[in-house]
Amino acid sequence: MKELNWGILGLGSIASSFAATFAAEDAKIYAAGSRTIEKASEFAEKHGIEKAYGSYDELLSDPNVDVVYIATPHSHHADLILKSLKNGKHVLCEKAMVMNNQQLEAAMKVAKEKELVLAEAMTIYHMPLYQELKKVMADGSLGKLKMIQVSFGSLKETDPTNRFFNKEIAGGALLDIGTYALSFARFFLSSQPNEILTTMNFYETGVDEQAGVLLKNADDEIATVSFTFRAKMPKQGIVAFENGYLTVTDFPRADEATLTHSDGTVDRIQAGDTLQAMNYEIAHVNEMIRSKEDHSSLDLTYDVTEIMDTLREKWGLHFDFE
Template sequence: MSNLNWAIVGPGGIAHQFADAMTKEGRTVHAVGARNKEKGEAFAKEYGIGLVYDDFDALFADENIDAVYISTPHSNHYEYMMKAVQNGKHILVEKAITVSSRELEAVLQVSREKKVVVMEAMTIFHMPLYAKLKEIAVEKKLGALKMIQVSFGSAKPNDPSNRFFSMDLAGGALLDIGTYALSFARYFLSEKPTEVLSTAKKYETGVDEQSGILLRNAQDEMATISLTFRAKMPKRGIVAYENGFLTVDDFPRADRAMLTYTNGESEEITAGDTASALQYEIRDMEKNIANGENPLSELTEDVVEIMTKVRSDWGIEFPFEK
């Protein structure tokens, strides 16, 4: 659907990647919204965007805009998502799509009334490699799924003023990197977890610094998630079946995986291109708009539900939620 008029809200680092992806897809961006007008104008000049809004309400009300990409901090995703869908806009939203299930369900309810598509820009759900790995799993050549292990560690500077540790900006490892790890696990689990156990260490500002999360569903498939914001760990996902296991390194935008059988034999699985990660999101979004649906929305809802539960268990509530 190349005739869609897109707008970008929040011209930060990931928005530059998105604008580049739009260019590679032969698309143009109709408008950009930025609280800082000068920043918005600089972004618009770089990507040949005709309209700059420093009033987001005016952007959402623009009848010429069909779809909006939201890449602001996730602390205000809900506000902008709700305004966008109320104005009949399709929305592609950076992770974490919302900070809670309550927020997500409220937006989805309006989106159903307005008949617009809401999709999270979760690369894992759109990379061609994962579709190929899912096909291998469905073939049952590997047997039943038993265990998933996912690790993601990012060594952030020990600085309480850093946005990653800000309670006001919904900081913490869970919503920033944990959403990737949980999305990886949920993608391969055949059903949503019915049991969720966790433990967390808080940073001095009150957000989660590191955590361990254990998932189990009715099929007795299990997943363990390890997260930290103060140490580097490989972005590695391992999916273990009765007859072999899949290893995916740098899993958020992976284009290759290793399949190792229990007899020691192995083979590399490849599909897609890491560099095209955001292009796959754009293609899926436009396809979903054309079809009037988002088949991956259930996975997104399940991941947000897990994050909502564990954050509640940890006693972490952001100021804007009170």
């Protein structure tokens, strides 16, 4: 079995975490690419990576690279996804994967044509806990899904250079933390919402600071979603059924949930390991490449992107470079 060679595009803090935790029996990080050779070389030396490239195009031209992990700001994702696919590379891209569904459709088309794996590094779709929760739901004992509540609040100190505040690189709460909350909601909803209500406050730099979202689908399931980058809130999701509710705390990388039954009794559900969150993503992509079977959750990514497109349209929030 040939060892899969991974390349990393964009060498910030997320990429550092990825490289530091990378563990796969059938793969290794082979190359690191940045906009300067100095940064790429420093990163490669720190993480024991064989190749360092001073441009993304150089890395993508290396025939030994099989799959790339894209960790640049999300404003650059779509361009790099297309370049990677056109160079014959499988792709795992950080969230938010793209700016809009037009970009995602273009990427999905190329991936299908070239028979390449394209996946979003949305931890919710890869953590073992969520597959276990779906099994709990599937046995029918909880009854019909009724309501979902999910919140994500992060207090970011005012800093014009921080991506949250910068409209030039598609800053704001929605595309950074809101996508987690919406992905949680859509993961459990039986179908895509067809009714969306929302309100939002702008930050002074023109990005979305905080928002409330109400979703309803044709199955009469309702989700309330709230997120902000200027106040702490628990990263918590509650999924309520006729006969009990699931609570997932710190839901982006959760390995434990509770099931509270209607009679008040509580069960703990555990699966996976929070510290291995990125390795579940890596293993998932490696398995798809080897099996040539696509189970990348791109349908969920598509639905969440569609919801975010609708929200930004309702808010009148547009980015000039889309």
